[in-house]
Amino acid sequence: MPAALDDFLWTYQSLIASLGVNGLLALSMYVVLAIGQLSLGQAAFMGVGAYASALLSLHTGLPFPLELAAAMLIPAAFALAIGAPTLRLSGVYLALATIGLGELLRIFLIQSDFTGGALGLSGIPAKAGFTLIYGCLAAATLALMLITRSRIGRAMEAIREDETAAAVSGVDLPRYKMTALVVSAMLAGLAGALNAHASSFIGPNDYGFDAAVTILSYALLGGVGSPFGSLAGALVLTLLPEILRPLQDFRLVVNGAIIVVAVLYMPHGLIPWRPLRIGARP
Amino acid sequence: MSAAPLLSIKGLTLRYGGLAAIEDFDLSVTEGALDALIGPNGAGKTSLFNLISGLTRQDEGEICLGGARIDRLSPSQRARRGLARTFQNLRLFAEMTAIENVLVGMHLHVGGSLIEILTRLGRFRKAERAAVEAARELLAFVGLSPSEYAPAGSLSYGDQRRLEIARALAAKPKLLLLDEPAAGMNPAETAALRLLLEKLRAQNISMLLVEHDMSLVMRLCDTITVLNFGRKIAEGPPDAVRADPAVMEAYLGVRGAAHVRGDSA
Numbered sequence: 001m002p003a004a005l006d007d008f009l010w011t012y013q014s015l016i017a018s019l020g021v022n023g024l025l026a027l028s029m030y031v032v033l034a035i036g037q038l039s040l041g042q043a044a045f046m047g048v049g050a051y052a053s054a055l056l057s058l059h060t061g062l063p064f065p066l067e068l069a070a071a072m073l074i075p076a077a078f079a080l081a082i083g084a085p086t087l088r089l090s091g092v093y094l095a096l097a098t099i100g101l102g103e104l105l106r107i108f109l110i111q112s113d114f115t116g117g118a119l120g121l122s123g124i125p126a127k128a129g130f131t132l133i134y135g136c137l138a139a140a141t142l143a144l145m146l147i148t149r150s151r152i153g154r155a156m157e158a159i160r161e162d163e164t165a166a167a168v169s170g171v172d173l174p175r176y177k178m179t180a181l182v183v184s185a186m187l188a189g190l191a192g193a194l195n196a197h198a199s200s201f202i203g204p205n206d207y208g209f210d211a212a213v214t215i216l217s218y219a220l221l222g223g224v225g226s227p228f229g230s231l232a233g234a235l236v237l238t239l240l241p242e243i244l245r246p247l248q249d250f251r252l253v254v255n256g257a258i259i260v261v262a263v264l265y266m267p268h269g270l271i272p273w274r275p276l277r278i279g280a281r282p
Numbered sequence: 283m284s285a286a287p288l289l290s291i292k293g294l295t296l297r298y299g300g301l302a303a304i305e306d307f308d309l310s311v312t313e314g315a316l317d318a319l320i321g322p323n324g325a326g327k328t329s330l331f332n333l334i335s336g337l338t339r340q341d342e343g344e345i346c347l348g349g350a351r352i353d354r355l356s357p358s359q360r361a362r363r364g365l366a367r368t369f370q371n372l373r374l375f376a377e378m379t380a381i382e383n384v385l386v387g388m389h390l391h392v393g394g395s396l397i398e399i400l401t402r403l404g405r406f407r408k409a410e411r412a413a414v415e416a417a418r419e420l421l422a423f424v425g426l427s428p429s430e431y432a433p434a435g436s437l438s439y440g441d442q443r444r445l446e447i448a449r450a451l452a453a454k455p456k457l458l459l460l461d462e463p464a465a466g467m468n469p470a471e472t473a474a475l476r477l478l479l480e481k482l483r484a485q486n487i488s489m490l491l492v493e494h495d496m497s498l499v500m501r502l503c504d505t506i507t508v509l510n511f512g513r514k515i516a517e518g519p520p521d522a523v524r525a526d527p528a529v530m531e532a533y534l535g536v537r538g539a540a541h542v543r544g545d546s547a
Contacts, residue, residue: 143400147396147400154378155389157378158378158386165375166375167356167358167361168336168337168361168367170389170390170453172356172358174356279379280379282430282431
């Protein structure tokens with residue numbers, strides 16, 4: 001590897017890891033928004049995955065792939081528990097319940113000695129390199145792209161446009177909504193586990209409401225027409241604060257202004273393209 | 283009566299608080315029939331369609347399709363049993379193309395498991411291509427071939443109505459519920475609609491339509507059921523219903539009905 005590239009990767013390693021992790025989080029948000037549901041629990045699912053895998057790493061000798069599997073399955077169980085009562089109802093119930101989950105998780109993590117309390121967990125082995133992070137991101141992107149370009153993606157878009165019309169066309173709404181929430185929890189949990197094993201430290205305040213809104217803004221800025229929209233949103237919103245660093249204290253103001261302008265003038269997001277699905281174009 | 287009816291409704295009641303939107307309603311539609319449901323505004327016609335298709339749940343009574351009860355099933359399960367409908371206030375997937383709207387209607391019939399979707403192996407490509415072919419044929423059948431790739435929301439009102447019918451037909455329904463298919467159509471579009479409904483009847487598709495265009499209903503339908511304030515007030519072939527005093531009263535009021543009777547006597 002050339003020395004210059006090596007230097008670059010070394011200097012920016014945490015940013016490069018964040019880009020991959022945030023990409024996965026954006027995809028997890030996409031899966032829910034793509035069927036017109038609003039979840040504010042992506043940060044909580046991420047936190048559950050992060051803590052589950054970190055505790056397994058620190059206290060057991062489990063192989064890393066099994067820890068990653070646990071970091072996906074445990075959030076999935078939370079998603080099932082939250083989805084069962086809320087997905088039957090239309091409206092804001094899912095959003096409210098997932099905000100509640102985030103707060104419960106944060107308070108639990110602070111109070112519990114087992115999870116390191118307010119200090120969090122440190123010394124998590126750095127098992128997640130760039131290859132693993134970007135391998136997971138590529139696999140998830142490819143899978144979602146193939147799904148959006150199939151009858152499943154067509155049904156998802158139909159649900160987003162008109163739930164009632166989709167239901168009388170034979171689309172099983174409860175099943176689609178539950179599957180989307182569970183898959184999104186698994187992706188967020190995976191992102192959490194990778195982040196924990198890349199940064200070596202996690203704390204209870206990393207997964208609160210702020211983080212949930214940041215993840216939501218990836219998808220809103222990028223657009224939910226296809227998985228690439230959310231990915232672009234994550235890329236821009238992760239890089240923007242770094243690029244604006246010379247502005248010092250004003251950078252968050254400018255950062256926010258850019259988001260507001262983008263949302264106002266690009267209602268379909270940065271990438272408004274529809275998926276290249278059969279039947280979507282001649 | 284020889285065969286069991288395709289759709290059979292008994293004692294159906296739907297209440298909103300103390301108000302009965304549908305009260306003790308019976309209806310049956312035989313296989314291959316083209317029947318109509320008429321009544322003044324607010325009579326409960328759309329409420330009845332919502333009950334049949336599962337968008338609202340009845341308080342009492344039962345609904346059977348093909349001899350099996352469907353009144354506790356979800357809308358998608360009822361679609362699976364062979365029920366399709368259109369909406370009075372068009373409900374298309376506006377940003378999706380016309381052909382994609384029809385493909386969503388085919389949802390239950392397009393194969394391909396998740397593994398096949400993720401690997402692009404097996405039936406996937408074949409199933410998708412066959413579905414697009416079938417969707418093209420349906421669009422041609424309703425006369426929308428030139429607009430295959432137009433976003434549904436950009437089509438004219440009459441075209442949107444026809445697209446909704448194509449989407450409903452895509453599910454290969456046993457019974458098609460059409461909620462005011464001629465609403466807002468100009469005379470030429472209504473004439474085209476009548477031809478379309480006649481073609482569907484020739485294909486032995488059973489239909490129940492709610493419609494305000496009386497000339498269309500009287501010319502086309504086998505049995506007409508008249509609804510007023512959630513109750514059935516008349517039922518029978520077009521000529522009998524037209525002459526029914528209760529129907530005249532519902533539409534024209536007591537004095538209006540007397541006036542019409544006086545004129546014709």
